[in-house]
Every structure is written in structure tokens, then in C-alpha cells.
Amino acid sequence: MKKIEIKIIDYRPEHQSHFERLNRHWIEKYFWLEPIDKFVLMEPEKAILQRGGNILMATINNEIAGTVALKKVDETTYEFTKMAVDEKFQGNGLGYALTKAAIEKAKIMGAEKLLLYSHTSLKAAIHLYRKVGFRETHLEPGVYSRSDIKMEMDLDQIKIIKADEMYANAISTIGKKSFHDAFLPTFNRYEDLVEYLDYTYNVEKITDSIKKSNNVFFVALYKNKLAGFAKVKKQSLNMQLTGSRQMELQKIYVLKEFHGTGVAAALLHSVIGLAKNIRPACIWLDVYIGNKRGIRFYEKNGFEKFGKHSFKIGTQIFSYDLMILPGAVFGVNQESSQIVSYGND
């Protein structure tokens, strides 16, 4: 039997006809299209994306097979809506994969609560919702005439803050601890590691760095606990790349106990949000060649390797992969990227 490969990908404009087809099918089969459905299905960019929501598509062996949307209700609440899997692909775990991926995406976007409206006759959907943690709540009248059930789920909260100097201490602590835990085994001399951390994460040095207009620091809180940080240089040229507008994701560190919580993805989401605003032609970064988990994380988020370089820490030379996220991935083409100076870093 042919192996089934399921992928969850972000919606792109060319997916509109699939988004409409998949949802139109089940809504017209069991109910009827309401005016709000028509708007959402025909103009998902206006109805969902431009209002701060998100849409995911599921593929099975590279064929579009399902979808789900997150409609923004307010800063911390999203409606889980328009989930559909092509009938010929149902029962393969796609609905489950889409539901889990949408929950993760919502957390990354800062959601604290998800809600949904459904109908109790949609047995597979209701089963799936309960399985992942949605619970029934009071249904207010008049949202969709076809729904007879409303469900909600509280999410483990991730907050991303653009850091000011007040966070220098926190950044220093997270940086030292997470680098130490991740890279201790790669150092031949412990003194090299300690010297590097004392220099790089000196609180005064971090304070100065936060003040520089070319730098942006994001700090992540998970359930109100400090969990990680990212540092971006808005303009930073890598000589192995062409083009004059390059943003560097210089550091992204998450404390060990928060690995797997979505904190790293939430930090990256904020970095890409910044890039969408200031429109560099790309985001580049370097990652230690032995950091397989980190490389997988970046690849999963659209980064590709484009070169290597090395860096001396104390007496030891470390090799790094260089990776790039092209502007096209976050909606910037080369021509429209702007040349701006942010001064010295």
C-alpha cells in the first residue's frame, strides 16, 4: 500500500478555490450556505487573514485534502472555523492533524481561548473537538443559524513582549542558561564557555544593545514565566548574500523546560511580523552545524541553507550553517524591499 504523507501548510492565495470547494461541499450537503459563509469562502483573505486570522491547508501526498481557519475575535480569542476534509481522504487522521496544528498556531499568535460553533449531527467533528480538549459552553443565539452547540478551550498562554532595558537582566539569565544547557557538551574547555557567556550576556552590554535602534529584542513568557528571547538586527549584511536589505535573526533561545511548548515558534512569528513591517529582502541566521533540532525547526519554518561560516569562541573554532528565509515567504519581493538605515548596531 502507498505510504500516506500528511502535511499542514500555510494558506496561499492560490488555495482559495480549494478552501471554498472543501467547505461548500459539507455545508451544502448537510445545511445551506449563510451570507457570512459566502463572504468567508469567496474572500478568505479579506474575511480572515487581513483581520488578523489564519488559514491552514492539509495535503495528503501533496494533494490538497483539507483546511481549517482561525478567525480573530479579539486580541486573545480566535474562532476555530471552516474545518473540512475531502470525503475521499477522511479517516486518515487529517482532521486531527489540522485541529492540533490550528491549536498550536493559535497559541503562537497569542490566543488564550479558542471557541467554535458546530452542530451535534456532525459526529466526527464533535468527537474530534472533545478529543483535543474543547468543552461545551452556553450557545448565544444568532451567530450561525445552523449551529446548535458552542465549544471553548483555554490555551496555555504564550506572550511575546518587545523588550526594553528593563528586560536586560532577564535576557542575560535566559541566554546564559539556555546556551550553557544546549552547548556545554560541544566545548573542549569549560573556561571558554564561561568567558563567552560572561562577555556576551553581561547585563550592561545587553542594556546598551537593547537601546540601539538597529536591534529588536523579543521576550517570551509562558504562563507568565520567562521562557525565551530573540534578538533581531533590522539591517545586517551577510557577504555571502546579494542585496542591500537583509535582516538578521541573531539569537533565539528558549529555556530547556519550555522546549516543545510553541515558545520558539511564537518568537519566530513575532520576528516575521517585524519583517512584514520593515520589509527586508530576507531574514538570515547562523546555526551551529551540530544543532540538529534547531536546523529542523528553521527548515520547518521555511528557512534554507545557503552557506557555512566559522566562529572562534576562546580557543575553539565552531562551524555554523547559514540559513535564509526569502522575503517572498513573508510577502516581500526583492523590488519592493526598502533601503533604510538604522544607524550603528
Ligand SMILES: CC(C)(COP(=O)(O)OP(=O)(O)OC[C@H]1O[C@@H](n2cnc3c(N)ncnc32)[C@H](O)[C@@H]1OP(=O)(O)O)[C@@H](O)C(=O)NCCC(=O)NCCS
Ligand atoms: C470532521 C472532519 C474534518 C474530520 O476529518 P477526518 O480527516 O476524517 O478526521 P480524522 O481522520 O483525523 O479523525 C476522525 C475522528 O472522528 C471519528 N469519527 C468518524 N466518524 C465518526 C462518527 N460518525 N461518530 C463519532 N466519531 C467519528 C474517527 O473515529 C476519528 O476519531 P479517532 O481518531 O478517535 O478514532 C471531516 O469528517 C469533515 O470534513 N466533516 C465535514 C465537515 C465538518 O463537520 N466540519 C466541522 C464543522 S464544525
